[in-house]
Amino acid sequence: MNKYPSNNKPILEIKNLKKSFGNNHVLKGFNLKLFEGENLVVMGKSGSGKSVMIKCLVGLMEADSGVIRIKENDITVLGQAELDLLRTEIGFLFQGSALYDSMTVRENLEFPLRRHKKKLKMEEDTDTLVVEALDNVGLKEAIDLMPVELSGGMKRRVALARALILKPTIILYDEPTTGLDPITAKEIIQLMRGIQEKYGTSSLIITHDVDCARVISNRIILLVDGINYAEGSYEELIRSEDVNVKAFFKQ
Numbered sequence: 001m002n003k004y005p006s007n008n009k010p011i012l013e014i015k016n017l018k019k020s021f022g023n024n025h026v027l028k029g030f031n032l033k034l035f036e037g038e039n040l041v042v043m044g045k046s047g048s049g050k051s052v053m054i055k056c057l058v059g060l061m062e063a064d065s066g067v068i069r070i071k072e073n074d075i076t077v078l079g080q081a082e083l084d085l086l087r088t089e090i091g092f093l094f095q096g097s098a099l100y101d102s103m104t105v106r107e108n109l110e111f112p113l114r115r116h117k118k119k120l121k122m123e124e125d126t127d128t129l130v131v132e133a134l135d136n137v138g139l140k141e142a143i144d145l146m147p148v149e150l151s152g153g154m155k156r157r158v159a160l161a162r163a164l165i166l167k168p169t170i171i172l173y174d175e176p177t178t179g180l181d182p183i184t185a186k187e188i189i190q191l192m193r194g195i196q197e198k199y200g201t202s203s204l205i206i207t208h209d210v211d212c213a214r215v216i217s218n219r220i221i222l223l224v225d226g227i228n229y230a231e232g233s234y235e236e237l238i239r240s241e242d243v244n245v246k247a248f249f250k251q
Contacts, residue, residue, distance in 0.1 A: 010033040011071060012071075013069040015031055017056060026226060030228055032053075032204075038218045039216050050223055053223070056068065058172065059083065093159055093160055103146075105144065108162055109161060136198075137158070137160050152179060157191065160191060170204070171195070172204050173192065174206045176205065176207065
């Protein structure tokens with residue numbers, strides 16, 4: 001994919017984000033800008049701080065310092081009601097899918113609707129929204145199955161449908177291809193591209209999968225030693241002579 005022009009206004013911005021656990025300084029001043037309609041990939045080795053960064057972004061973890069802005073709202077100073085409303089504009093595909101095992105596929109997708117539909121004044125009935133979301137990922141026939149009856153790839157598709165159910169403007173993907181076989185991983189990547197093209201979503205993708213980054217990204221940020229070490233398109237980064245960058249893309 002082509003590098004996304006950076007002269008647009010960012011829809012999401014992280015400035016000087018820091019997070020430590022005792023003497024383990026995981027994020028040391030990380031910066032990021034996600035632009036409207038862009039697929040931005042953040043890559044790094046295991047333990048580099050990718051998951052910590054995304055947890056701070058969605059409020060599952062509190063940063064030590066720094067600024068996180070979503071649509072010009074600094075989430076570190078918002079009240080709970082304002083923060084909850086802002087979160088409805090963000091879809092989150094968890095690593096490992098994180099479906100509720102005791103609920104059917106239908107019930108898993110209805111869960112966020114029950115919490116937020118009235119607040120968002122969504123006019124479509126619940127069944128229509130659930131079927132539409134499953135149709136987007138090619139799984140309408142699985143609507144009444146339990147998670148235990150689904151393959152790993154099907155679980156990931158259902159989790160993606162759940163992330164789409166509130167029609168968010170931003171989607172966060174945490175290791176979307178981890179644990180999947182190569183063929184299924186490619187199918188998930190193509191789904192992600194199709195969703196971005198259909199809905200114009202802005203996507204932040206956390207991954208260590210080089211092939212995923214190659215196919216999906218407009219830009220890539222390498223997270224190394226707690227900072228954004230390098231940034232550019234896939235084509236730019238694979239031509240880099242920097243030792244650390246070359247070592248990463250060698251895999």
